[in-house]
Amino acid sequence: MDTLETRELRYFVAVAEELHFGRAAERLGMAQPPLSRAIQQLERRLGVRLLQRNRRGVALTGAGEMLLHEGRAALDATTAAARRTRRAGGADRPGGRRNRLVLAVKAGASHELLHKLLDAYAAEPDAAEIEVLPSGLCEQAELLRDGRADVALMHAPFNSLAGFDSEELMTEGQIAILPAGHPLAARKSLSLADVGDIPDLPLARWPRHGTYAPGPGPEIRDQTQLAQLIALGRTVAVFPESARAWLWAEHTAVPLVDAPPVVTHIAWPAHSRSLALAGLIHTATHL
Amino acid sequence: MDTLETRELRYFVAVAEELHFGRAAERLGMAQPPLSRAIQQLERRLGVRLLQRNRRGVALTGAGEMLLHEGRAALDATTAAARRTRRAGGADRPGGRRNRLVLAVKAGASHELLHKLLDAYAAEPDAAEIEVLPSGLCEQAELLRDGRADVALMHAPFNSLAGFDSEELMTEGQIAILPAGHPLAARKSLSLADVGDIPDLPLARWPRHGTYAPGPGPEIRDQTQLAQLIALGRTVAVFPESARAWLWAEHTAVPLVDAPPVVTHIAWPAHSRSLALAGLIHTATHL
DNA sequence: CTCGGTGATACCCACCGGGTATGACAGGGC
DNA sequence: GCCCTGTCATACCCGGTGGGTATCACCGAG
Numbered sequence: 001m002d003t004l005e006t007r008e009l010r011y012f013v014a015v016a017e018e019l020h021f022g023r024a025a026e027r028l029g030m031a032q033p034p035l036s037r038a039i040q041q042l043e044r045r046l047g048v049r050l051l052q053r054n055r056r057g058v059a060l061t062g063a064g065e066m067l068l069h070e071g072r073a074a075l076d077a078t079t080a081a082a083r084r085t086r087r088a089g090g091a092d093r094p095g096g097r098r099n100r101l102v103l104a105v106k107a108g109a110s111h112e113l114l115h116k117l118l119d120a121y122a123a124e125p126d127a128a129e130i131e132v133l134p135s136g137l138c139e140q141a142e143l144l145r146d147g148r149a150d151v152a153l154m155h156a157p158f159n160s161l162a163g164f165d166s167e168e169l170m171t172e173g174q175i176a177i178l179p180a181g182h183p184l185a186a187r188k189s190l191s192l193a194d195v196g197d198i199p200d201l202p203l204a205r206w207p208r209h210g211t212y213a214p215g216p217g218p219e220i221r222d223q224t225q226l227a228q229l230i231a232l233g234r235t236v237a238v239f240p241e242s243a244r245a246w247l248w249a250e251h252t253a254v255p256l257v258d259a260p261p262v263v264t265h266i267a268w269p270a271h272s273r274s275l276a277l278a279g280l281i282h283t284a285t286h287l
Numbered sequence: 288m289d290t291l292e293t294r295e296l297r298y299f300v301a302v303a304e305e306l307h308f309g310r311a312a313e314r315l316g317m318a319q320p321p322l323s324r325a326i327q328q329l330e331r332r333l334g335v336r337l338l339q340r341n342r343r344g345v346a347l348t349g350a351g352e353m354l355l356h357e358g359r360a361a362l363d364a365t366t367a368a369a370r371r372t373r374r375a376g377g378a379d380r381p382g383g384r385r386n387r388l389v390l391a392v393k394a395g396a397s398h399e400l401l402h403k404l405l406d407a408y409a410a411e412p413d414a415a416e417i418e419v420l421p422s423g424l425c426e427q428a429e430l431l432r433d434g435r436a437d438v439a440l441m442h443a444p445f446n447s448l449a450g451f452d453s454e455e456l457m458t459e460g461q462i463a464i465l466p467a468g469h470p471l472a473a474r475k476s477l478s479l480a481d482v483g484d485i486p487d488l489p490l491a492r493w494p495r496h497g498t499y500a501p502g503p504g505p506e507i508r509d510q511t512q513l514a515q516l517i518a519l520g521r522t523v524a525v526f527p528e529s530a531r532a533w534l535w536a537e538h539t540a541v542p543l544v545d546a547p548p549v550v551t552h553i554a555w556p557a558h559s560r561s562l563a564l565a566g567l568i569h570t571a572t573h574l
Numbered sequence: 575c576t577c578g579g580t581g582a583t584a585c586c587c588a589c590c591g592g593g594t595a596t597g598a599c600a601g602g603g604c
Numbered sequence: 605g606c607c608c609t610g611t612c613a614t615a616c617c618c619g620g621t622g623g624g625t626a627t628c629a630c631c632g633a634g
Contacts, residue, residue, distance in 0.1 A: 002366075002369060003293055003294075003297070003365070003366070003369070004293065004365050004366075004368060004369045005292055005293050005294065006290055006291065006292050006293050006365070007290075007292065007622090009365070009368065010290070020580085021580080021581060021582095022579090022580075022581085030622095030623070030624085031623070031624055031625080032580095032581075032582095033581090033582075033583080033584095033623085033624080033625085033626095034622065034623045034624075035623095036581060036582060036583090037582085037583090037622085037623090038622080038623095040582085046369065046372055046373055046376065047373065047376065048372055048373055048375075048376030049376070050372075053580090053581065053582090056579085056580070056631075056632070057580075057581095058580095058581080062375050062376075062386075063372050063373075063375040063376040065375075066371050066372045066375040066561075067368060067372040069558065069559070069560070070364070070367060070368035070371050070372065070434070071368050073364050073367075073368070073558050074361065074364035074365040074367070074368045076364075077357070077360050077361035077363075077364040077365075078290070078291050078293070078296070078361040078364075078365070079289075079290070079291075080357060080360075080361070081291060081296065081354060081357035081358045081360070081361045082289060082290070082291045082333065084353050084357050085333055085335060085337075085350050085353045085354040085357065086333055086334065086335055086350075088335075088349050088350040088352075088353040089333065089334065089335030089336070089349075089350040099349075147357070162452045162557035162558070163450055163451070163452070163556075163557030163558060164450070164557075165449045165450070269450075270449035270450030270451075271356065271360050271449075271450060272356070273356070274353075294591090307611085308611080308612060308613095309610090309611075309612085317591095317592070317593085318592070318593055318594075319611095319612075319613095320592085320593080320594085320595095320612090320613075320614080320615095321591065321592045321593075322592095323612060323613060323614090324591090324592095324613085324614090325591080325592095327613085340611090340612065340613090341600095344611075344612095345611095345612085575634100576633105576634090577632105577633085577634085578631105578632095578633090578634100579630105579631095579632095579633105580629100580630080580631085580632105581628105581629090581630090582627100582628080582629075582630095583626105583627080583628070583629090584625105584626085584627080584628090585624105585625090585626090585627100586623105586624085586625090587622105587623090587624085588621100588622095588623090588624100589620105589621090589622085589623095590618105590619105590620095590621090590622095591618105591619095591620090591621100592617105592618090592619090592620100593616105593617085593618085593619105594615105594616090594617085595614105595615085595616085595617105596613100596614080596615080596616100597612105597613075597614065597615090598611100598612090598613075598614090599610105599611085599612090599613100600609105600610095600611085601608100601609085601610090601611105602607105602608090602609085602610105603606100603607090603608085603609105604605100604606085604607090604608105
């Protein structure tokens with residue numbers, strides 16, 4: 001009577017995201033009428049109006065916004081439970097591998113640190129198998145929440161550590177990556193104001209939650225794209241120092257004196273308590 | 288095909304906690320056979336053995352342990368979604384009250400701070416209604432997780448802030464609370480070693496997760512009990528300084544020079560983003 | 575006024591979650 | 605050895621309900 005079923009949450013989230021019963025039903029692989037009815041039942045059981053049905057489409061009420069946020073979190077937690085349970089399943093089956101941990105890392109970031117961590121951990125006596133999951137830009141939090149990853153390397157202030165346990169691993173400055181031939185590439189150091197205002201080299205723009213901020217710079221999606229654009233003399237980028245690991249011959253790195261330092265953390269879901277995870281964290285903090 | 292239903296999670300958690308299908312079924316208000324079948328279906332769908340059925344009862348496998356932990360978290364998140372949605376529901380109904388926030392506070396702790404916070408926040412122009420939920424000892428985290436509370440005052444190092452966002456509000460020392468007539472009550476200050484080793488005044492023991500640590504002191508459940516036992520000259524207790532607010536005439540407080548400081552935080556679920564909550568946090572951090 | 579597109583209603587069916595009765599099996603007492 | 609007890613699994617049945625199809629009610633745009 002007061003327990004939401006995950007099916008109901010899935011349905012509501014779909015409708016709330018599409019703001020359209022027909023499209024939501026299609027996305028869910030079902031017909032529209034039963035979806036309509038399910039949402040009505042949900043509203044009756046919660047005793048709360050979730051959607052404002054106007055002429056032409058629907059809108060979320062305050063309660064609907066709340067259920068959208070909280071429901072997403074609940075769905076994530078549920079799928080995380082399923083995924084992690086499946087992953088833990090092989091361990092005690094005859095012939096099953098021992099525990100495996102999935103480590104999410106922003107592709108290309110903290111390469112050296114990651115290397116040292118993996119080597120050091122593999123040398124531990126009862127090390128679990130570590131699967132490295134290269135992730136997109138700010139995706140690590142999502143991966144941890146929905147169980148695709150068990151632990152992640154995250155970079156403050158770019159990633160938010162909210163909701164996770166974490167330990168600090170490393171602090172580094174930032175550098176500007178310029179085309180090797182550019183006049184500024186000869187400088188010993190630069191400031192943020194310098195690189196933010198180069199007429200012929202607009203700062204590249206990364207997608208944030210799927211959308212690009214407005215600006216003159218090129219819209220890029222991955223590091224290779226960016227590296228190429230820099231090499232071609234079309235843009236400039238700001239990165240943590242560890243990005244030197246993947247610089248091209250046609251790139252020049254110049255330290256930024258006033259960029260905020262980047263702190264690499266190892267982060268994991270606050271409630272998780274597995275021996276393998278504890279071992280990895282211990283190794284990471286004692287590198 | 289790979290979505291766990293909350294019903295299945297509820298069933299499994301019940302069985303995993305009872306380690307007995309019959310008792311679990313009784314707790315769930317159903318018969319044992321359908322429960323057995325549901326768990327089997329769950330194992331089939333996950334492709335993982337969750338329970339070791341030996342002669343005489345059941346035991347959890349590794350995967351079962353994982354699902355117990357993760358499933359509890361998922362269930363908490365789900366009931367939190369329902370509760371918070373219901374609570375948000377009144378807001379935009381005609382005649383409905385405006386947003387309400389539930390603030391969990393350890394009963395009796397930080398009384399003065401709480402008073403100032405409530406007064407200051409009530410003076411804000413668009414303040415939400417604050418419901419104060421007095422909670423047990425380490426219960427605040429649970430209340431935040433399952434949605435009975437939206438925000439809490441927590442006390443490091445007693446409460447763990449893991450999994451929540453938080454801001455520091457106040458740091459205070461600790462005091463020993465003694466019977467007024469006791470010889471040590473005349474001292475200007477004490478050390479932890481002093482109060483831990485008084486032959487006629489064994490330290491009272493609080494329950495931790497429902498069980499008492501072994502020791503000579505009396506087992507107490509609430510502050511009133513404790514206050515009375517101190518007044519009767521039977522025990523001694525260590526508290527943050529703000530506990531002076533509820534001292535009896537027959538109590539004497541003596542500062543502890545070497546007790547770890549207690550830091551009061553305001554904490555909330557990491558993902559929550561409501562205007563009312565933001566306002567309360569802002570007020571709290573600018574007291 | 576009609577038409578297109580929206581969500582709601584009506585009705586039906588099959589599936590499955592739940593109940594009861596019973597089985598299989600292992601220990602413990604005598 | 606026996607039976608009895610307590611456990612979880614199986615067999616079978618039933619009713620509720622989740623889902624489908626057909627259709628309605630409504631409103632804005634022409």
